[in-house]
Amino acid sequence: MDDLHRPQFAHLIDINGQNQTIHIPFEHDDFFSQIKQFTELYLTGKSQSSIMPLTDSLACAQILDQIKAKI
Structure with a gap:
């Protein structure tokens, strides 16, 4: 996988040993899904994401x- x-x-x-290339078009910038998730949480009055809960952050x-600290 490049990039x-x-x-x-x-x-x-x-599974047959044939080479394939799957194309995945780039549709949004890197923060799109984070901003979308935040907006959905805000509009629904939720304070935490089930995708990335506070403990994971x-x-x-x-x-x-x-x-x-090690650098």
Whole structure:
């Protein structure tokens, strides 16, 4: 897969051993889904996402802090 952060296609080998390329068009910028999720939560009065709950966000922040401390 080229461009792991924002792939547009992937090269695969199917179960018959044939090479395939799957095209994945880029439709939105990187923050689109986060902004959409936030808007939906805000409009429905929810304070936390089931997709990325607060505990997961805090865990990511702690991992980043640990990485930053080692740099």
